[in-house]
Amino acid sequence: MEFLLDSANPEEIKQAWNMGVIAGITTNPSLVAKEGRGFHQLLEELIEIVDGPISAEVIALDTTGMLTEARELAAMHPHIVVKIPMTEDGLKAVKILSAEGIKTNVTLIFSAVQALLAARAGATYVSPFLGRLDDIGENGLLLLDDICEIFGVHGLETKVIAASIRNPVHVTEAARLGADYATVPFKVLRQLFKHPLTEAGIDKFLADWQKLK
Numbered sequence: 001m002e003f004l005l006d007s008a009n010p011e012e013i014k015q016a017w018n019m020g021v022i023a024g025i026t027t028n029p030s031l032v033a034k035e036g037r038g039f040h041q042l043l044e045e046l047i048e049i050v051d052g053p054i055s056a057e058v059i060a061l062d063t064t065g066m067l068t069e070a071r072e073l074a075a076m077h078p079h080i081v082v083k084i085p086m087t088e089d090g091l092k093a094v095k096i097l098s099a100e101g102i103k104t105n106v107t108l109i110f111s112a113v114q115a116l117l118a119a120r121a122g123a124t125y126v127s128p129f130l131g132r133l134d135d136i137g138e139n140g141l142l143l144l145d146d147i148c149e150i151f152g153v154h155g156l157e158t159k160v161i162a163a164s165i166r167n168p169v170h171v172t173e174a175a176r177l178g179a180d181y182a183t184v185p186f187k188v189l190r191q192l193f194k195h196p197l198t199e200a201g202i203d204k205f206l207a208d209w210q211k212l213k
């Protein structure tokens, strides 16, 4: 499993990129809105930082509008992956974009059959949202397990991105279940580095070293 950062904040993205562990980033309209500036201008900045896939979402809800936005986004850089919502119009757009060689990430996946449909439409990636299912009392990891199993059984090439990650347990379990990627918020990415015994171990080694003097 590879890591993506779920962020549109250039400072966070620079820091995460320099940590050397992320392969790319995912954004969404809410994350972009937090940055308070033009979408394309922001994307230009992110393209300079990230040498890997950058998911950027369309706003239109109809196929024609999605195609227009998707082609504009994809023309910005080969790393752009166009994020399309899981709807009938969305999958029609995915089919056409896939034939044009434009990479897509079908987002807001909450059931295994939605993921299967998206894969059959030619999605490059699907993004099941774990945390939002947990938020309503369901189990996001069970959904991820189903999707990974179904994609394995049918030999589907579409990559699975575990999304809406809330904590390090989501990340460990996503890796165990066979997700291709986990897209993690910056706060969770930093949590992944830490363990109290690592910190205690460093303190002890340094304390023992000082005794040499």
Ligand code: E4P
Pocket (backbone or CB within 6 Å): 006, 026, 027, 028, 107, 127, 129, 131, 132, 163, 164, 165, 183
């Ligand atoms: C996925 O690509 C989405 O940007 C994201 O993971 C949504 O997460 P949230 O439920 O924390 O908003």
